[in-house]
Amino acid sequence: MRSTRVWRGKDGETMVISVKDLSVALPEGADRPHAMTGITFDVAAGEVLCIVGESGSGKSVTANTIMNLLPPGLTPVSGTIEMGGRDLLKLSDAEKRQMRGSEVAMIFQEPMTALNPLMRIKDQIAEVFEAHGAFSKEEREAKALKLVEEVGLPDPPKILRAYPFQLSGGQRQRVMIAMALALEPKLLIADEPTTALDVTTQAQILKLVRNLQDRHGMAVLFITHDIGVVAEIADRVIVMRQGEIVEQGATADVIGAPQTDYTRRLINAVPSLIPPAPRDLSADKVTVSVTGLEKTFVTSGGFFTPKREVRAIDKVSFDLKRGETLGIVGESGSGKSTTGRCIARLMEPNAGEIRLGELDWGALASRELRAQRNRVQMVFQDPYASLNPRSKIATILTEGAVAQGQDKQEALAYARELLETVGLDASSLDRYPHEFSGGQRQRIGIARALMMRPEILIADEAVSALDVSVQAQVLDLFQKLREMFNLSIIFITHDLCVAAQVCDRILVMHQGGVVEAGSTAEVFAAPSHDYTRSLLAAVPGWKDDSPLRRTRATG
Incomplete structure (x- = not known):
């Protein structure tokens, strides 16, 4: 967290922008009348103000209103946005175009x-x-x-x-x-600019924003759902819920001593970097054994560029026990997802062996593989892209099981049961994916994987697109399902806090190879490799003096 400073703007002007009593109406028939109501805040020159809250809280609508980039149907109905002696809501179209970029600029997600x-x-x-x-x-x-x-x-x-x-x-x-x-520009708006980035790249971007802000003296409005990022970069924090500000103040005060139940729930939903006590899995059988796995990609080249080989996986070996969750962590490009896809046989490795018990899984021909597909299932990162938007949930859940020879009525009955297991109503079967939130869609993706009654579940960045409270719910769901179905889970993630809470063991991958492996508690408490230490040091908000670390330790 940054030290508290006294803000002084140029020419004695402290505030770069002042938002007063701002309300934006939603279209008729929405779940509430306003996207945001009575929003009031200032941002000073040289200050970083973070707006935090769940999806739908009004964070991005606030940013888009300032930029005059609201989509059709959303209309400011009251309030002012004062900057440089002008109300930005009353600018002409030409003035708005001139304002964007020169006075206010935005970094998109x-x-x-x-x-x-x-x-x-x-x-x-x-x-x-x-x-x-x-x-x-x-x-x-x-x-x-x-x-x-x-x-x-x-x-x-x-x-x-x-x-x-x-x-x-x-x-x-x-x-x-x-x-x-x-x-x-005088004001830089950053809307979730680090959400999709791995931990070290995220740390680099946060450091870059801070350095540039200090160098240029800009005001920065930083929008995020990541409390760790807030603790790392913010001078002040606004907490929003359902379009209203529920709490605001200095970062140390809001995160270190939250005043509202909602803020406390957000902070408590943040997964801790400190792993729980390890489970004893010594008596459990090995369900997956991977030995010397390799995968190389070859670029085709062209007239002026030669062919190039990229070794995505380099001699990766590990065992996975029944009921165990193995985390694979590392930066983007480390080989995590490629490893998962090779194990799921969605991609063919160049070398190595994959065994499911006594079965040589990696050697199965196409017809044999189809008959065994149900044993290994995958939950993908993007719940928006992984569900067919033209199919109802009933079809999405049952088509794989029916293709495997299951009776359609039996499959529907099991689909209803699984929807309730993952926390959704059975009536969801008659709806389309666009009628659900991101967290609900991810639950449907998990239910689809469970429809095949798998032994091994591979979750590839399955919670990275979710806000902190929904993420906590889905992580709890994975733990519950692991125990209910005695699943072996391969959990691929760049979020070390998530890995700390759900994984029994950890593989740390770097440039295609495994640089460190062991129980999560041992690896996180005493990492032996410099790369692992650099990953842990880059996790935002968890330094020893962080108010987030203190609050989570006592909460």
Whole structure:
């Protein structure tokens, strides 16, 4: 957490922006009349103000209202947003276009969708200047290069020539930050900019935002559902729930001594980095044995680029016992998901052995594999993309079981039972995926995997897209299902706090190989490898002096 400072703006002006009594109406028929009601706050020059809350709390609507980017159907009905002596809600369309980027800039959550996939990076940064009629063509290119250097991207000339798909997630996010800083805005809004990033990249982005904010003296409005990020970066915190502010104050006060039950529930839902006491699994049988697993990807190359081999998995070996949860952790590109997909036979390894008990699972031919598919099932990261939007839940849950030869009525009966097991009403069978929240969709994905009565469940970043309270519910559900069905679970995650709470043992992967393995309690208490130590040190909000660590330890 940052030290508390006294804020002083330029020319004696402390506040960069003042939001007063702001309310935004939702369309008729929504679950409540307003997306947010009576929102009031200020952001000072040089200050980082975090808005935290669950999905649907009004965080992003607040940001989009300031930017005048509300979607159709959402309408400001009261209040003011004062900046530089003007009410941003009363600007003309031309004034709004001029304001965006030059006075207020925004970093969006998903850089891959925010960047134009058909434009080189240099052209996308230069477009910011062009839209505001700033600088000549040569000056724009020079400033784009300087911005890319400032946000710490390697080989800036090469980055400027690249397209978004050629960059990593962390690099794309740095490009978004460079574009946001192009015209040196007074207020930078960051809307969940680190949600999809692994722990070390997240730490780098948070450090970058702090350093740039200090260097430029900007006010920063940081929107997140991650309490650890709040503890790491915020000077002050606003807690929102269902469109209203329920608590606000200095970070040390709000996280260290929360005043409302809702804030306490949010903080208590944050998984602790301190693992619970280990379970004794010594008498349990091995259900999965992986030996020397390898997977290499070969890029096709072209006229000017040679073929290139990337070893995604390099001689990975481990055993998984009945009823055990094995965590696979590491940065993006470490080989975690590729390992999971090879074990599920959604991807074929180049070498190595995978055995389920006495069965040589890795050697099964297509027809034999289809007959055994039910034994290993997978829960995917994105509950939005993994469910067919055109199919009702009844079809989504039963089609796999019916394809395996199960009677359709029996499959429907079991689907109803499983929906109730994962905390959903059986009436959900007649609805479509878009009618559910993200957490509910993930529960449906878990139910679909359980429909096949698997022995092994592979969860690939299954809670990374969920806010903290929903994440806690889904993690509890995994624990409950493991005990109910005596499942063996491979839990792939970049979130070390999640791994600490749900995993019995840990594999730490780096550049395709396993650099450390052991019980979660031992690895987290005394990591033997420098890479593991760097991962643990990068977890936001868990330093020894953090109010989050103190609150979770006593709560």
